Structures are given as C-alpha cells and as structure tokens.
Amino acid sequence: GMERDIGSLEVGKLADLLLLSADPSENIRNSDKIDRVMLGGRLYDARTMNEVETGSTRRLPYWWE
Structure with a gap:
C-alpha cells in the first residue's frame, strides 16, 4: 500500500540511495x-552527513566529539 511513496525513482x-x-563496474573497490547519500528523500554529503541540496540540516556532534 506504499506504491505512492516508494518503489521507483x-x-x-522517497528514496534511499x-x-x-x-x-x-570498472573496479569493485x-x-x-x-x-x-539520499535517505528518505533527503540528500547528505557522505563525508560530513550534513544535508545538502534538499535542505540545510547539520549533523549534530557525536558524544565523543
């Protein structure tokens, strides 16, 4: 029952990719x-995990930072 939200691009x-x-395909490494990273339709910079393009949310620091 979620075909309106997921299942294709x-x-x-919503998309997780x-x-x-x-x-x-040139080198598996x-x-x-x-x-x-796109998670739930939001795009994040993989290095910082701050949201880019789809918003401006910044990742909160982890407890050890």
Whole structure:
C-alpha cells in the first residue's frame, strides 16, 4: 500500500540511495567511494552527513566529539 511513496525513482517519492564518485563496474573497490547519500528523500554529503541540496540540516556532534 506504499506504491505512492516508494518503489521507483520519481519526483515526490522517497528514496534511499548512494551516489558514488567512481564506477564500481570498472573496479569493485570503487563501491567504497561514496559521495552523497539520499535517505528518505533527503540528500547528505557522505563525508560530513550534513544535508545538502534538499535542505540545510547539520549533523549534530557525536558524544565523543
């Protein structure tokens, strides 16, 4: 019953995906080169986990930081 929200990449649907900076089909080790993370339709910088493009939310520091 969630086909309106998930199941394909379309405007307005939620998406969880990774954007890589290198092609993993050329070298499987490139699958570690994560540039952006999309979680629940929000885009984050993989290095900082601060939201980019879709908002301006900044990651809160971990307790040890």
